Amino acid sequence: MPVTESVKSQSAYQIICASSKGFLPNNPDLWxxxxxxxxxSxxxxxxxxxxxxxxxxxxQIRFWNQDENASDWSEINSFELGLLNNTDWQAKWVGLNTAKNNIRGVRKFLMHRPQYLRKGFELSSDVVSARLYITAKGVxxxxxxxxxxxxxxxSPGWTPYNHRIETLTYDATEFVQMGKNSIAVxxxxxxxxxxxxRRTALYDNFSSPKILCQLEVVLKDGSKQxxxxxxxxxxxxxxxxxxxxVYDGEVYDANLEIPNWTKNDFDDTSWVPVETEDITNSVTLEPKRHNTVKPKMMLEDAEIVSVNxxxxxxNLKQNMVGVPKLNVPMKKGDTLKIRFSEMLLSDGTFYTTNYRSAKSTDYYIAAKDGL
Known part of the structure; x- marks a missing residue:
């Protein structure tokens, strides 16, 4: 409710919902x-x-002010529901067995190599609409x-994976086309x-990360793929x-970059088939109930405290969550190490004692000379 000269408080409201714009405001068939x-409010x-x-x-919605005067109806807004039931999913959980590599990190925790997963597909007609329903055991x-x-x-963020996994819906209409397409994760x-x-991994029974993905496309000829x-x-x-x-950071080796792996002309014949796992009824798949994490702002001027x-x-002058954006001269094979802390001591040095065993460090390995 907007506060204006004539609107100081709300005395009542009315909400109406319909399955079609044409039913509003006079024939709301849903509520x-x-x-x-x-x-x-x-x-x-x-x-x-x-x-x-x-x-x-x-x-649509309208309200009455403190004098019982009704507002106009709001503009017509809409929302769309995702997949509400496990039975709506035809997809399977897919991924690679990364547990078998037995990579051990801090306190012998099992670590998993990040996965690059893809599939090429063809659409037989022009696209009218497309919805991508997706989630992961992982990010x-x-x-x-x-x-x-x-x-x-x-995405999809934190969730108690042995009880509920949150799913996301994306409008993918602008990203797919008649003919060859590819999806890459x-x-x-x-x-x-x-x-x-602080002890063992929370979900040992679900070791290797997996994704669940279902792209539903309505084509111009009325069919659905x-x-x-x-x-x-x-x-x-x-x-x-x-x-x-999450705790220890990321290692990125530019020498292993895979050009064009997300595009539909990429040759993945040397890649290996994924392992699959059926959806179980013991874990509920349901649409995410709150906002996703997104970039909100760019902090332009970081203060240089010291160079040695x-x-x-x-010094970014606040405790915040983000990623560094740097231009650094490097030579092929050089490693750039970026360490993070939540505060600086009075002498300008890092304070990381509160991180306990968390490394919170990124490494970038250069593939060529230059910036």
């Missing part, structure tokens, strides 16, 4: 809250008709035909099989991200 005498519980997976809902970044599908970071341990406790994660996918761990850990030989310390 009409009627006039509710209440100052409440957030967290009003939906109490209309039962909604289904993939359903699009159109809604992922997904690409369609070489395009980043979103700017989300470390980077996958790392994240909180699922990474070191996030569904591309799922299954045995036809291929993968490799021989990519530039060598290790990635080839070491520089920067």
């Amino acid at each position: 009409d809250s009627k006039k509710q005498e209440s100052p409440q 957030t967290f009003v519980k939906y109490q209309g008709e039962n909604l289904k997976s993939r359903q699009k809902v159109y809604w 992922f970044d997904v690409h369609l035909n070489g395009n980043d599908v979103s700017d989300d970071v470390m 980077e996958l790392a341990s994240g909180w699922h099989s990474g070191r996030v406790s 569904t591309i799922i994660s299954d045995e036809s996918w291929k993968g490799t761990t021989n990519g530039p991200i060598r290790l990635a850990s 030989n080839n070491i520089a310390i920067f």
Whole structure:
């Protein structure tokens, strides 16, 4: 409710929902809250008709001010539901067996090489709409035909994996086309099989990270094509991200970059078939109930605290979560080490005692001379 000269408080509200724009505001077929005498303007519980997976809902709202004068109806807004039930998924969990490498890190924690997973597919007609339903046991970044599908970071985020895994829905219409297409996913341990406790890994029974992916495309001829994660996918761990850990940071070797691996003309014949795992009823798959992590701002001017030989310390002047953006002259084979801390001591040196065993360090290995 906007506060203006004539609107100082809210005395009532009304919410209406419909399955089509044309039904609003006079024939809301999903829900009409009627006039509710209440100052409440957030967290009003939906109490209309039962909604289904993939359903699009159109809604409007109006309010009454302190003098019982009604506002105009708001513009028509909408929301769309994801896949609400495990049975809506045709896909399988897919990934590589990275546990077998038996890479051990701090306190002998099992570490997993990040995975590069992909599948090529063809669409027989022009695309009207496309929805990508996706989640991971781990964290992922997904690409369609070489395009980043979103700017989300470390999706799908933390969840109690043995009870509930949160799924995401992306409008992928602009990223797919008639003819050849490709879907490509980077996958790392994240909180699922990474070191996030002081003792053993929380979810040892689910060792190697996996993704679950279902792309549903409506074509111009009215037909529907569904591309799922299954045995036809291929993968490799021989990519530039060598290790990635929530607590310990990331190792990136530019010598192992895979040009164009996210694009549909990439030759993946040397990659290996994925392993698959069926969806189980014991773990609920349900749409994420809160916002994803996204970039919010760029801090432009980091203060240089000190420079000593080839070491520089920067002060960002706040405790925050982010990634460094650096231009550094390097020679082929050089390693750039970037260490993070939550504060500086009074003499300008790093304070990392509170990190205990967390390394919180990134490494970049250069593939050529230059910046």
